[in-house]
Amino acid sequence: MTDFGHSRFALLDGPTPLRRMERLEATLGRRPLYIKRDDHMEAGLGGNKLRSLEFWVGAALEEEADVLVVAGEPNSNQCRLTAAAAAKAGLDCVIVHNAHQDDWAGRASALSRILGATIRFVGPMDENRRSNVVEDVAEQLRLDGRRPYVVGNGVVGALGYARAAAELLRQSDETGAGIRHVFLPGSMGPTETGFIFGNALLGNPFEVHLVSVEYGLADLAARIARIDRDLRRTTGLNPPPLEDAAIHYHMDYLGPGYARPTPQAEEAILALARHEAIFLEHTYTGKTFACFMDMAKGGALPADEAMCFLHTGGVPALFWQLDLFNLIRQPDSGRTEALLPAV
Ligand SMILES: Cc1ncc(COP(=O)(O)O)c(C=O)c1O
Structure with missing residues (x-):
């Protein structure tokens, strides 16, 4: 619709x-x-991001994407809800967390993993560098024959x-x-x-x-x-x-x-x-x-x-x-x- x-x-x-x-x-x-x-x-x-995700997923499906890519802190609401939306839409989900993979981060991202997302911890970095990493991840997925949609516009x-x-x-x-x-x-x-x-x-x-x-x-x-x-x-x-x-x-x-x-x-x-x-x-x-x-x-x-x-x-x-x-x-x-x- x-x-x-x-x-x-x-x-x-x-x-x-x-x-x-x-x-x-x-x-x-x-x-x-x-x-x-x-x-x-x-x-x-x-949470609020689910309303945004209705339109992000809509755009992803229109582009015939097969995987959602999103970035945030391990306890990010946007990351968790992107994993949830991907599950509902039958898409894969890759999450980039700008944090070290320690005990806290593992627990804070647990809901996203339960929802089926693949998590990459890339270490602490600011949002600009994180956007570049997200682009690299999307490019790698393309090279692997996947069709990524980067969530967050x-x-x-x-x-x-x-x-x-x-x-x-x-x-x-x-x-x-x-x-x-x-x-x-x-x-x-x-x-x-x-x-x-x-x-x-x-x-x-x-x-x-x-x-x-x-x-x-x-x-x-x-x-x-x-x-x-x-x-x-x-x-x-x-x-x-x-x-x-x-x-x-x-x-x-x-x-x-x-x-x-x-x-x-x-x-x-x-x-x-x-x-x-x-x-x-x-x-x-x-x-x-x-x-x-x-x-x-x-x-x-x-x-x-x-x-x-x-x-x-x-x-x-x-x-x-x-x-x-x-x-x-x-x-x-x-x-x-x-x-x-x-x-
Ligand atoms: C619970 C919650 N409320 C409000 C906001 C703020 O929304 P926005 O970033 O669109 O201003 C966020 C953003 O992550 C959120 O998770």
Whole structure:
């Protein structure tokens, strides 16, 4: 099937759930608060990259590729979900990890290997060098008579979130949720720019709140402008310009840097788990949810406007993040311990 003039291979089984967070509403004193569960998809434990992969795999199949090639850290969500998508599409998958093959890396990439991917550890290196290695791997595959497709084109990947904006509006209208404010992480750009582009195509029903988890403001805004421009070119669509949209950049939650913990993210992770039994992690969603909670508590947004947190997934990373927490590492400070009878 095609969407926005691009081939799409279905990997989601329907809209992801949209839920009210009523226990959290009671604690924070604001309603309604919604969560869109993009961490809740059937394939490969789900997450935002699965929406992008619908278009990456669509492009791969159109080119008659027979193997997906992807690169990332051993615990990369994109790598795991590419392995999952390859399994669903009947393609092979080669993953390049820019890390040493040690015990941690072996465990962190275990899900991808269970899904059938072939893993190559190429040692630590920056993203530029890693891209060259990926090209070399693809070339080697070609010489071996294979037809590789390199996963990761940000513009093609962004189309997944243009669809997600329409899906969220449909759910909001059907349920009467009236969602106005949508919060999501600001990182490499495809997810958030896709959402912004989809929102523009709908006439900007949502105000988009981007919580930076990786870059400074100028960098993040430039990434979004570039992908937005390329989306217009590749789809031939010309929705209202970026300047017409309500995009709010929240730059105060990054802390010491990408994937580095903050006390606010820890508090947010514990709050969502202990009110709604939903997991977040430290890299993307914890920091974003910390901002969401602050905005729900504070008076910055009109009191009658519905807020929605877009949970982009990544929860498997939590298994590697125990040492990033302060509170739950202390044996006598968790709620469970507090409930145990003294002995
Ligand atoms: C769970 C999760 N959320 C958000 C993002 C950010 O998406 P993007 O790189 O498209 O900005 C990622 C990227 O890997 C992710 O894994």
